[in-house]
Structures are given as C-alpha cells and as structure tokens.
Amino acid sequence: MRLRLVPENTSWDFFNHARLWLGISALLVIVSMGSFATLGLNFGIDFRGGTTIRTESTQAVDIGSYRGALDGLGLGDVSIVKVNDPTFRADQHVAMIRIQAQDGQESVSGDVIESARTALAQVASGIKFVSVESVGPKVSGELITTAATAVALAIAAVLFYIWLRFEWQFAMGAVAALVHDVLLTIGVFAAVQIKFDLAIIAALLTIVGYSLNDTVVVFDRVRENLIKYKSKDLKEVLNLSINETLSRTFMTSATTLLALIALFVLGGDVIRGFVFAMIWGVVVGTYSSIFVASSILLRLGVKRDWSKPVDTTGNQFGDVDA
Structure with missing residues (x-):
C-alpha cells in the first residue's frame, strides 16, 4: 500500500474563498512590513561589521x-x-x-x-x-545593498523567464507569489529577531527558486489543460490543474521539510537561522503557489481566442492537440 498525503483523485475548489486567501496574504504582508519598519532586522556581523x-x-x-x-x-x-x-x-x-x-x-x-x-x-x-x-560599517553597508540587489534581480529574472515561457498574466502571478514569500520571511525574522546575516540571504534566494519551481509545475499543467479543455471556464481549469499536481506538491514539500526539521533540531546554532528560513519558506512557498499565484492569474485572466480555425495544411498531425 503506497503512502498518500492527499487522496488519489481530488476535486477540491481552491477558489471558493479566493478573496479570503488573498485578503489573508495581503494582511500578512502588511504585518510583515510593519514589523520590519518598527522592529527592524537583527543584523548579524556580516551587516553590522x-x-x-x-x-x-x-x-x-x-x-x-x-x-x-x-x-x-x-x-x-x-x-x-x-x-x-x-x-x-x-x-x-x-x-x-x-x-x-x-x-x-x-x-x-x-x-x-x-x-x-x-x-x-x-x-x-x-x-x-x-x-x-x-x-567596517562601510563594507557592511555595501553588503546590505548587494544582498538586496541580488534578491531584486532574481525576482526580475523570474518575471522575464515566466513572461517568455507563458504569458504576462502568468508572470505577474508568479512574481506576486515570490514577493509574498520574501516579504513574509523578512517579516517573521523581524518579529522574532533571529539573527539576519548572509546565510539568510542565501536562504531567501533558495526560497525564490523553490517557490518558483512549485508555481511553474502548476502553471505548466494549467497551460496543458487550457489547450486540452478549450471550452472550460478558467476557474475550472485552474482547479483541475491544482488538483492534478496536488499530490506532487505536498510530497515534495513534506520530504523537504523532513530533512530541514532534522537539520533544525540536530544541526546546531551555526545553521539554525538558515534552516528556520528554509522551513518557513517551504511552507509559505507551497501556500503561495496554490492560493496566491493562481488567484492572481484568475483575476487577470488568460487570452483564450479559439475562434480561429486550425491550419492543418501540409501537416497530417495538425488536428492533434499538443
């Protein structure tokens, strides 16, 4: 008997309370920015000098x-x-x-x-x-600027990549999810005052990659289903795509968390901040891939002009869906 974290065939409606999920995410982002503005980050030696x-x-x-x-x-x-x-x-x-x-x-x-x-x-x-x-403080200030630039460039590169691979609506959804994850991670570090150093910047960039991977898997299935089910409503296609990839998403997150929790408990103080950031990032990254990125895509809509006939001239496979 195989272990399943979710049932084999699910048909859950992830957009029945889409406004609620987006509202919760917006509230968490505001709280995170407020924590950063009022408490600040507990910078480590890398940034303090x-x-x-x-x-x-x-x-x-x-x-x-x-x-x-x-x-x-x-x-x-x-x-x-x-x-x-x-x-x-x-x-x-x-x-x-x-x-x-x-x-x-x-x-x-x-x-x-x-x-x-x-x-x-x-x-x-x-x-x-x-x-x-x-x-000295001057070098530390330059490190802060460089670290912020690295995160911003990573998100910009993601925007450009998704825009080329899919459409601009997909890119906006993916970037919204990434910014959501980064801001929530910074906010929780400001709230609990865990030491923030260059290792945490590495964790933030890793979180960006992890969250993007989850989002691209869902969006890839969405694109396939948009072609396969040309007459279905976008909301139905999104729900179907998320349900089809749900088992993979949860299994990947669960196995990653098992390794990270072991490192958090047994790894010692040296890597604890990095591992904490990764654990938090996996949780919010999984959440944002399902509820934030897809909800933004649903709000923006996708161009679906299927009215034009398919030109099959000279191609015996022209009437076969890709």
Missing part, C-alpha cells in the same frame, strides 16, 4: 566552552565555528570567532581582543590568535 579572529590551539575546540568564556565580556553577537581541514596536524585545532563591532567603533578594539584572548586561555591553554581581520 565586526572582527574575525582565527584561533589555534593544541586542545580540541569546545564551542560551548569558548562561548561560555566570551559571554561574560558583553561583546554582543559572537559566532564561533570549528574549522576542519585534512591538512591540519593531529594537535592543530582551529576555530573562527566573529565578534560584532562595538557601538561607536569601526572595529573591535585591541583591549577587547586582549580580553577575549585572556578569557579563552582559561578554557584552552596556549591558545593563539593566528589572524585578526575587521570589517
């Missing part, structure tokens, strides 16, 4: 001990990552420590670095600071 310290010790790196030693210094956002490299000696243990820039300073001062060295020496005797590199 700070100092990266590469440490080396003969003792194994214990991230918990390192973090405990630095917590008492009141340094704010501190990221600690163990570095593994097959070329390292057996007694060579390396870690990367990133400390956010302190208020009113271009980078972490020498006194703070010395305090960090003293604190870490208590949990890892003989620890060395092999290199110390700083990122």
Whole structure:
C-alpha cells in the first residue's frame, strides 16, 4: 500500500474563498512590513561589521566552552565555528570567532581582543590568535545593498523567464507569489529577531527558486489543460490543474521539510537561522503557489481566442492537440 498525503483523485475548489486567501496574504504582508519598519532586522556581523579572529590551539575546540568564556565580556553577537581541514596536524585545532563591532567603533578594539584572548586561555591553554581581520560599517553597508540587489534581480529574472515561457498574466502571478514569500520571511525574522546575516540571504534566494519551481509545475499543467479543455471556464481549469499536481506538491514539500526539521533540531546554532528560513519558506512557498499565484492569474485572466480555425495544411498531425 503506497503512502498518500492527499487522496488519489481530488476535486477540491481552491477558489471558493479566493478573496479570503488573498485578503489573508495581503494582511500578512502588511504585518510583515510593519514589523520590519518598527522592529527592524537583527543584523548579524556580516551587516553590522565586526572582527574575525582565527584561533589555534593544541586542545580540541569546545564551542560551548569558548562561548561560555566570551559571554561574560558583553561583546554582543559572537559566532564561533570549528574549522576542519585534512591538512591540519593531529594537535592543530582551529576555530573562527566573529565578534560584532562595538557601538561607536569601526572595529573591535585591541583591549577587547586582549580580553577575549585572556578569557579563552582559561578554557584552552596556549591558545593563539593566528589572524585578526575587521570589517567596517562601510563594507557592511555595501553588503546590505548587494544582498538586496541580488534578491531584486532574481525576482526580475523570474518575471522575464515566466513572461517568455507563458504569458504576462502568468508572470505577474508568479512574481506576486515570490514577493509574498520574501516579504513574509523578512517579516517573521523581524518579529522574532533571529539573527539576519548572509546565510539568510542565501536562504531567501533558495526560497525564490523553490517557490518558483512549485508555481511553474502548476502553471505548466494549467497551460496543458487550457489547450486540452478549450471550452472550460478558467476557474475550472485552474482547479483541475491544482488538483492534478496536488499530490506532487505536498510530497515534495513534506520530504523537504523532513530533512530541514532534522537539520533544525540536530544541526546546531551555526545553521539554525538558515534552516528556520528554509522551513518557513517551504511552507509559505507551497501556500503561495496554490492560493496566491493562481488567484492572481484568475483575476487577470488568460487570452483564450479559439475562434480561429486550425491550419492543418501540409501537416497530417495538425488536428492533434499538443
């Protein structure tokens, strides 16, 4: 017996409450923008600026001990990552420590670095600071601009691609779904104040790709059914197409979520923000592909001029639907 997340043949009406779904989405987008405007994002070191310290010790790196030693210094956002490299000696243990820039300073001062060295020496005797590199606020500001540009260009590329592959109505529906997903993800990060860094930008771009994939699958079936059922109402065609792809959509989302939830629980603090963004993105991406993109397409309509006779001259397969 095969596992099915949805019945084999469904005939659910996804547009019976289309205005309600669009209203809920619009409300969530407004709340997300309000959260961003009032609370702002909890930017990580990538966007705030700070100092990266590469440490080396003969003792194994214990991230918990390192973090405990630095917590008492009141340094704010501190990221600690163990570095593994097959070329390292057996007694060579390396870690990367990133400390956010302190208020009113271009980078972490020498006194703070010395305090960090003293604190870490208590949990890892003989620890060395092999290199110390700083990122100032100007560079961080450029990273914010570059990240925003990357997301905007990705959405613009999607608009152009869908426009060429389908029609402009399909493109508007797909882009509306993508903007919806990105804004809701930014909004939830502003609301819960999870650290927002370059890894989250990577997650946003991944969410754009995932949501687009779901939307294109539905739209591809819509286009096929528009040709197959020339006399059916657009609403009926959309419902039929979504029902036909529903099993695939839910199975893909469920298996993706299983892997992401395992990473969220077992992956540790380093990737937790990225994984949280991906989990949220898969959920809202699946929702928007069904309720937002298709509802926008229904509102805009699709040109369906079937009144012209099909020219079958010189083609024995001319009367066969593509």
